Amino acid sequence: xHNPFDLTGKVAIVTGASTGIGQGIAIALAKAxxxxxxVARTSVEETSREVVAAGRKFLPIxxxxxxxAPIQDIIDQTVAWGGRADILVNNAGIIRRADAIDFSEKxxxxxxxxxxxxxxxxxxxFARQLLKQKSGGKIINIASMLSFQGGIRIPSYTxxxxxxxxxxxxxxxxxxxxxxxxxxxxxxxxxxxNTQQLRDDPDRSxxxxxxxxxxxxxxxxDLGGAAVFLSSSASDYVHGVVLPVxxxxxxx
Ligand code: NAP
Numbered sequence: 001x002h003n004p005f006d007l008t009g010k011v012a013i014v015t016g017a018s019t020g021i022g023q024g025i026a027i028a029l030a031k032a033x034x035x036x037x038x039v040a041r042t043s044v045e046e047t048s049r050e051v052v053a054a055g056r057k058f059l060p061i062x063x064x065x066x067x068x069a070p071i072q073d074i075i076d077q078t079v080a081w082g083g084r085a086d087i088l089v090n091n092a093g094i095i096r097r098a099d100a101i102d103f104s105e106k107x108x109x110x111x112x113x114x115x116x117x118x119x120x121x122x123x124x125x126f127a128r129q130l131l132k133q134k135s136g137g138k139i140i141n142i143a144s145m146l147s148f149q150g151g152i153r154i155p156s157y158t159x160x161x162x163x164x165x166x167x168x169x170x171x172x173x174x175x176x177x178x179x180x181x182x183x184x185x186x187x188x189x190x191x192x193x194n195t196q197q198l199r200d201d202p203d204r205s206x207x208x209x210x211x212x213x214x215x216x217x218x219x220x221x222d223l224g225g226a227a228v229f230l231s232s233s234a235s236d237y238v239h240g241v242v243l244p245v246x247x248x249x250x251x252x
Contacts, residue, residue, distance in 0.1 A: 007029060007228065010034040010231070011078060011086050012035070013089065017036070018038070018046075021187060023047045023220060026050075027047065027051060028227050030055075035058070036056060036058050036059070037081070038060055040062070041064050043060075061078075065092050065113075066110065075129050088123065089140045090140070090142060090164075093160075094111055096157070103155050111157055115156075115163075123139050123141075127180055137179070140185060143185065145186060145189075145246060145250065147162055173240065176239040181239055182239065183235070184241070185230065187246065188245065188249040189208050189217050190222070212246075213249070
């Protein structure tokens with residue numbers, strides 16, 4: 001029987017695949033059948049081992065998405081290696097914490113460059129490749145609770161993730177007719193490097209946990225199902241959603 005979640009034969013690019021949420025998504029896509037291109041500044045060796053253990057191929061690409069310089073090369077290397085590109089997961093992201101009153105221009109630019117500017121231009125290069133290969137494809141942006149809420153002490157992060165939600169909707173409107181699905185996943189509070197400072201602060205940590213109806217922080221494996229769904233033919237008529245995977249945080 002046809003399995004609408006099967007990703008066999010698909011080539012998926014996952015940015016920020018060295019650790020955390022990107023690593024979890026890369027492994028989930030591989031388990032669903034996709035070959036994976038893992039992009040990060042540092043080693044993606046651990047992710048590579050897991051993808052290969054799942055029986056899929058893995059291409060590591062070392063690139064710094066703080067600038068748009070490596071973007072076309074990421075697409076070119078992917079196509080040279082896998083013959084095509086089908087899925088793009090824009091996951092690489094950073095956060096800087098300081099009171100808004102003291103926030104620096106560098107912390108603004110650094111975060112916006114990785115979390116929003118490179119997301120747009122990588123999506124653009126990827127979509128051009130899809131048009132060239134005359135196929136549809138799937139783009140999954142990693143948004144955040146800060147795509148819906150304000151938060152505190154993270155002004156550039158909130159601006160970037162609110163921007164990611166808007167960009168997801170715009171690209172969905174422009175590209176749905178080209179069989180390109182653009183959607184986002186909004187993770188709640190997950191145990192990764194990104195939330196280390198929050199979890200190190202006993203008061204913030206307890207306050208966050210106390211508001212999560214599921215009663216626990218998320219772990220990267222919790223996002224696999226949503227990522228496979230949005231990467232697969234099961235979601236072919238789903239466009240422009242920002243899907244919370246948050247243990248119920250937003251409905252509290
Ligand atoms: P993480 O553990 O800090 O991982 C971030 C990933 O992004 C790493 O693989 C990192 O790899 C990569 N990265 C960072 N800067 C990069 C750059 N300039 N160029 C290329 N790759 C870069 O954080 P995470 O929690 O897994 O975050 C992944 C995504 O989920 C981010 O977009 C984050 O905003 C989002 N998110 C996280 C949470 C959470 O609770 N953890 C909640 C909502 C949304 P290298 O350091 O090797 O480059």
